[in-house]
Amino acid sequence: MYIAYLPQPHKYSIYMPYSVAKVIQNLYIIHIVLLKYFIMFKKFVNIIWTYSPQDYWVGLWSKTSIDEKAVETLKEIKKRYKLTAAELADVGKAIKQVGNQLGDIDDALKGKARKGRKKNG
Numbered sequence: 001m002y003i004a005y006l007p008q009p010h011k012y013s014i015y016m017p018y019s020v021a022k023v024i025q026n027l028y029i030i031h032i033v034l035l036k037y038f039i040m041f042k043k044f045v046n047i048i049w050t051y052s053p054q055d056y057w058v059g060l061w062s063k064t065s066i067d068e069k070a071v072e073t074l075k076e077i078k079k080r081y082k083l084t085a086a087e088l089a090d091v092g093k094a095i096k097q098v099g100n101q102l103g104d105i106d107d108a109l110k111g112k113a114r115k116g117r118k119k120n121g
Contacts, residue, residue, distance in 0.1 A: 104114070 108114075
């Protein structure tokens with residue numbers, strides 16, 4: 001005798017109670033899920049097996065693009081600092097020379113000749 005809310009089985013099919021059909025359906029779903037996880041596990045094992053420790057090390061410690069940009073910016077700042085410091089040293093020397101030559105202006109106004117270089121020998 002069949003339960004009224006279940007569909008009638010095909011004439012060649014074997015009749016199963018509703019609970020057994022549900023169990024088989026659940027087992028099928030569990031099988032599909034386990035198969036999916038097994039495939040994922042196989043991929044994971046393949047990755048671990050085929051990559052060398054050096055690949056993992058490089059991947060772990062590799063720099064990101066932000067880190068690389070920060071390093072480049074720091075190098076540029078250091079380079080500009082050195083150039084600016086050298087230029088300021090040149091300006092300081094030039095100001096010192098101007099200060100030394102300011103004393104010669106009053107001599108020139110008095111009509112004295114320029115001192116120039118001393119002759120060797």
